[in-house]
Amino acid sequence: MRSKRRLWMGLATVLIVLVSCCSCVAMGGKRLLNWASFEIVWRVVDSRYFDPTFAGVDWQELHDRYQQQVMRAGNAEYYRLVNEMLWRLDVSHLAVVPSNYWRMVEPTVMAGGSTGLDVRLFDGEAVITSVEAGSSAAQAGLRPGFAVVSIDGKSIAEIAREAESEIPPPDNERNRIETITSDILAHLYGRPGTHVTIGYLDGQGQRSSKRIERRSRPGKTATAAGFPPNYITFESRRLAGGIGYIQFNWFGADLAEKLPSTIASMRNAPGLIIDLRGNPGGMRDAAIAGAEQLVSERTKCSTLRTRGGSREIVLKPAYDSYDGPVVVLIDVMSKSSSEFFAACTQAIGRSVVIGDRSPGSVGPAEIMPLPNGATFIYPVAQESTLDGTILEDHGVIPDIPVALDRALLTQGIDSQLEAATAHILQQLEESR
Numbered sequence: 001m002r003s004k005r006r007l008w009m010g011l012a013t014v015l016i017v018l019v020s021c022c023s024c025v026a027m028g029g030k031r032l033l034n035w036a037s038f039e040i041v042w043r044v045v046d047s048r049y050f051d052p053t054f055a056g057v058d059w060q061e062l063h064d065r066y067q068q069q070v071m072r073a074g075n076a077e078y079y080r081l082v083n084e085m086l087w088r089l090d091v092s093h094l095a096v097v098p099s100n101y102w103r104m105v106e107p108t109v110m111a112g113g114s115t116g117l118d119v120r121l122f123d124g125e126a127v128i129t130s131v132e133a134g135s136s137a138a139q140a141g142l143r144p145g146f147a148v149v150s151i152d153g154k155s156i157a158e159i160a161r162e163a164e165s166e167i168p169p170p171d172n173e174r175n176r177i178e179t180i181t182s183d184i185l186a187h188l189y190g191r192p193g194t195h196v197t198i199g200y201l202d203g204q205g206q207r208s209s210k211r212i213e214r215r216s217r218p219g220k221t222a223t224a225a226g227f228p229p230n231y232i233t234f235e236s237r238r239l240a241g242g243i244g245y246i247q248f249n250w251f252g253a254d255l256a257e258k259l260p261s262t263i264a265s266m267r268n269a270p271g272l273i274i275d276l277r278g279n280p281g282g283m284r285d286a287a288i289a290g291a292e293q294l295v296s297e298r299t300k301c302s303t304l305r306t307r308g309g310s311r312e313i314v315l316k317p318a319y320d321s322y323d324g325p326v327v328v329l330i331d332v333m334s335k336s337s338s339e340f341f342a343a344c345t346q347a348i349g350r351s352v353v354i355g356d357r358s359p360g361s362v363g364p365a366e367i368m369p370l371p372n373g374a375t376f377i378y379p380v381a382q383e384s385t386l387d388g389t390i391l392e393d394h395g396v397i398p399d400i401p402v403a404l405d406r407a408l409l410t411q412g413i414d415s416q417l418e419a420a421t422a423h424i425l426q427q428l429e430e431s432r
Helices: 002-020 029-048 059-072 075-089 156-164 173-188 255-265 284-294 337-347 406-410 415-431
Strands: 095-097 117-122 125-131 147-151 195-201 207-213 234-238 244-248 272-275 299-306 309-315 326-330 352-355 365-369 375-379 381-385
Touching: 029 059, 029 075, 029 375, 059 075, 075 095, 117 173, 125 406, 147 156, 147 173, 156 173, 173 195, 234 255, 244 255, 255 284, 272 415, 284 309, 284 337, 299 337, 326 337, 326 415, 337 352, 337 381, 352 415
Parallel strands: 244 272, 272 326, 326 352
Antiparallel strands: 095 375, 117 125, 125 147, 147 195, 195 207, 234 244, 299 309, 299 381, 365 375
């Protein structure tokens, strides 16, 4: 309670100074707002960051070092400086983001226009892993297994170099690949009605290019202040043998009801695959609600370390929960709540995780708007699994590592989904 009181007293002081200085032309209106935002950011972290020791970082010294630079900085330089300060703590979910930039950070969820393409990096190549049926990319003849070599005349290598110049924590190779891939996707997504020229190599290695329209996406939902709308995709169907398959791109607020009800509708399925590949996270409550459909008794699955101590995450069993074999698919683009869901169900023995190791961008976080119009996201806890493994930076290690294969993609074969199906069928065979 005292820390919260100190925080609000500090924020009130900043706002009083801001109001009283609104006529101060020396700093300029925008610089004044940036300064006030900087002070709020520093004080919030000082009061609410889960580690009061800041892992040995001198948080006060960082404030003093960056404050004068921030007061003199232009707008673009301001964001570089404040995030440089924040990233000294070396954790994810900690950044100040301009209001118009979220579409670049999470394009698959927050951009309004799509070509219908998804890509992943294979040894530096941006390989198309899926093409949405009926999309402009599909109509242009692009197929899984093709490699994108340029977007609007900019090579993939150039896009990668630009992305690498400002990679947020955690500092590992998987997060580097995720950041580059997100930047490539941000170039493919954009405003509905605009066009993008994609240079690519087809399945035979022949080079070509197509100008493709970004079309409006369905599933638009309003979100929190400071965030653009989300565009939610959700698919549920039965695979061969009646195996249930669920895939969605974001743990949106409505997933807290939709995911449990969908799992419940598949209680007669012999097995269940939950595909979280490419899912950057979202609402933890939705992830918990989904996981609770898979347990038959109260089950601890993780521990949160907070500024005030620690708190256990305990799943409460749903009525008539699903008790069949479950596979969770993940890759380097599965982050945050996706990693929590995979790690939680894996730790309690309710899922087998298949795919690629996730980046370890895990941290229950909160968001707040700032006086300069930006949004501040900051972690309020550190999560660890039942064996004490801290998920941040570590990520989720699959029980069965399976990589996508470009040659198989050109044949229409998703090696990770095939492995998931094969595993469930084997489990069913062994249980007979």
